[in-house]
Amino acid sequence: MIHSEPETAAPFIIEKFTMAFDLVEDRIRMNAFNANAGVQAIWLTRRLLDRFLPIIVTKIEEKAGSSVVARFGLSVSQQKLRDQRETSRAEPVLAPADGVPWLASTMKLVPHGEGFVWVLQGATGCEARFFLTDEHLRSTLDILHISYSKMEWHCEKFPDWVADVGSDKPARALH
Secondary structure (H helix, E strand, O other): OEOOOOOOOOOEEOOEEEEEEEOOOOEEEEEEEEOOOEEEEEEEOHHHHHHHHHHHHHHHHHHHOOOHHHHHHHHHHHHHHHHHHHHOOOOOOOOOOOOOOEEEEEEEEEEEOOEEEEEEEEOOOOEEEEEEOHHHHHHHHHHHHHHHHHHOOOOOOOOHHHHOOOOOOOOOOOO
């Protein structure tokens, strides 16, 4: 079931998501799944993502350190994430054709325990949250990079350790 407006004030807790790129809308659609609440489709604009990406990159790089060895380690870790995603494909999250996506107007990354909570909020009161471990944070960054590439958006907001990893391999799964 897909919702265009929240039924309650409680945020939608994302368990898994799939990114879909829509060239006609010039937006990325996040199809987000929660076993108890169904599926929500959330539009993500380039403008909002361009402001959010440096936050993700900074958090990852702060944790890894700034040395050349640390940067190389991030590159190796990104390739490992891509290889794992390629070999263990999850079922994509599909939004029903008659569902109405809501537009994320703000995003924030809130520290929480051993990771972060990615909070997406819409102007109409919609809110979704996704807990991200360090690995999930790097995987989300990678999926966003792939989506940017597919949308033919400039990827200057992505660091070399993401942009250069496996750039010759086409990505099929975006979840």
